[in-house]
Amino acid sequence: MTPFGQGIDAAWSALCEGRSAVAPCRTFDFGGFPTPFVAQVPDELFDVKNVVPKSYRKATKVMSRDIELAVGAAFEAVREAGLVTKAHEQGSVTIPPGRFGCHVGAGLIAAEENELTSALSTARSADGSFDFGAWGTEGMKNLTPLWMLKYLPNMLACHVTIVHDCQGPSNTITCGEASSLLSLGESMRVIGRGDADACISGGAESKTNLMGMMRQHYARRLAATVPGEDPAAVVRPFAADAKGCVPGEGGGLLVLEAMETAAARGATALAELAGFGASQSFCADTLGVEPEADGQGIVDAIEAALADAGMDAGGIDAIIPFGTGVPMLDAAERAAIAKVFGARAAKVPLITLCPGIGNCGAGAGAIAASVAVRALREQRLPARINCADAGGLDAACAPSRDATLRAVLVFTPSLGGQNAAAVIRSIA
């Protein structure tokens, strides 16, 4: 689920054409921030009612945007996997519910401002300030009883597990932008230790709201723009003139499955999650607004993933870094790539996603993993935009092209210092 629309086909073709979905925010006037630009999933391309069974439509009323994105991504993943789940409402399910897990990365979900403020505004003192007394007696009744359940981070997994009847292990990882890759790692381990045969795994988040925007601003992640600037050209990963990112919304969920059970049900394996690694950076500023300059934490995660895959860096044919275009983050990622790949660092092509879809937060890593799977299937690199000179990395503007890809490395560091890396390998 990306700002290009619902499903991997929409994202893949847009990426190959070198398009960007960055545009002025359509839900709020963001003119008061350093940039009015965001990357949103267009309403005309996604309606959550179309991705849930009829019997579950009522529940969409208690879905925040983040939940909608996760439910949409799960629908696409289950469809592509050819699984029959409870969501089909007919036919017999092709995975035992008790052997079906779910791991979802989620962000700090922002309350819908209009809904909440409409209620808050009923409890004001004469001077206009908030009146706790009036809120306690009457005001809070203006919030729907289930209000809080829209915003608990684990409600993404809750809805997905109900729709698809996943009764196996379920977890919700909340480690900023590293969340969804960490979730893929969790699913891999759960399947590896025999606790599930398959998992719906990934993450989703929308940062295209007032609090999301504000927190990105405070984390010094936003690109400042001037009136008249082309939104499609704002985010420029690894470019000398990189100046920041824009908030995005989206998510990716994948079906991860043990090779044996996938084969037994005659499923087509799209790619292999061959290795996974996680680490924590040392953050001098504690919060990790500023990354570790030498990228050592990222290096540790990548090396753990390579070791887990039984490979060395020489086997990696493309890299999907986070690549936000935030100069200090780009520098740390660049340092990590240099350390891991040595002399080859300049030659391994990078796939950059943020110019087109912004920072999709907890959804970012799983979107990257989904793109990696597709690139391996197509033996093709998508286009790159907005970077004239990547200063020693293969990350400058380029059209989409055919490429021999055996394995793709995906990594995401996060605000807060957690790092995750995955090696995704071609099945062929």
Next chain:
Amino acid sequence: MSAPRIVVTGTGWITPLGHDIESVWKRLLAAESGMAPITRFDARTFPTTFAAEVRDYDVSRFVKDARVHATAGLNSQFALGAASQAWRQAGLDRTPPRDPRRVGLYLGAGEGVLDTANYVGSNLAAWDPAAGAVDGRRWAEAALARMAPAREIEQEPNMPLAHLAREFNARGPAYNCLTACAASTQAIGEAFSILRRGDADVMVAGGTHTMIHLLGVTGFNRLTALSEFKGDPTEASRPFSLDRGGFVMGEGSGMIVLETLEHAAARGATPLCEVVGYGSSCDAYRITDIQPEGRGAAVAMEAALRQAGIDPHARDAQGRPPIQYISAHGTGTKENDSIETRAVKRVFGELAREIPMSSIKSMMGHLIAAAGSVEFITCVLAIRDGMVPPTRNLRVPDPELDLDYVPNAARRLPVDVCVSNNFGFGGQNDSLVVRRFTA
């Protein structure tokens, strides 16, 4: 190669009943309550006016350098205090791990506390009643003038992780899971799994949370999950009692140090007990209700027991039930306590009635994401001291709830194996099996 044995070598907590292991444990065994009127905001007109708050807490007493944690929110402050106790008890301050990449973190930490005054103030300042909407431009102007960057960033749920990583120079696998009330049980279980797999030597695991704030209490009041008791707050939390009426919010943190037995032995650390089983499942039932038969809860317990190699229907060598204490989720809501009882009976059959099962939420309230971590620690202490904590306020037996809930008074009882259960809104069920350590 068989999986390594995983032991607990350190414990720590910051709770409404105190800030160190021993004094809180004494108060739990004395069936004391931490509930009192809410002081964090003016809740006098709310349906619920009380909670169990952490009082007189000063994080600078616990950390090496308070300056690097200057912006820490309450949840991170609680986490730092609890984890520092555990780290010291484990002796890791004296024998720090040689390779920081082998030290991981797995927390079930909640989100930080909203900057209520400035958030609500910004929303109201930007409210356009005619449009029925917040004006984005005015909101940005108001919020930029009021809010503080670090205070906003500290609300991200992975910030307790960031603080602990900084404090202990932990550079291994680092995760935060937020599966509501099951979060820290799940965190301990996953940390245990990471160690078993060999991906780290030491894991700091546990939870931290506070939801005692405007929108936290509002949210739970709207769900009618909280006790709205009008009498003495210390009598409000009544798990397993016929007159139970909802849970009482607590806050705080529980943290443990888990390590491989090999690593603990090599540095001469004393194992406090051993984690031998972890089970996790999902109800996949409804967003508000628990599966009425307790299916998911039973599956989680059974999985944890299976991993521990324990047959729930077989007595041990001394003729006792295979588990001598269950730390219940025991929230004190009608639904939870009934279904949890059903699930325990489903798992242990005839033996269920012989297993003492209590809820410390009756005394320190419900620490939400942190609940599992403090409850796990009470299991460690129950094994150490041969004492089982009581369920306070259990005065009116519920005819449908016929297990041994250890009403009102602690009990002296040799305990060697415990189960700790937690179930979350959203359907996650997690169970841990912890056993007395024997070489």
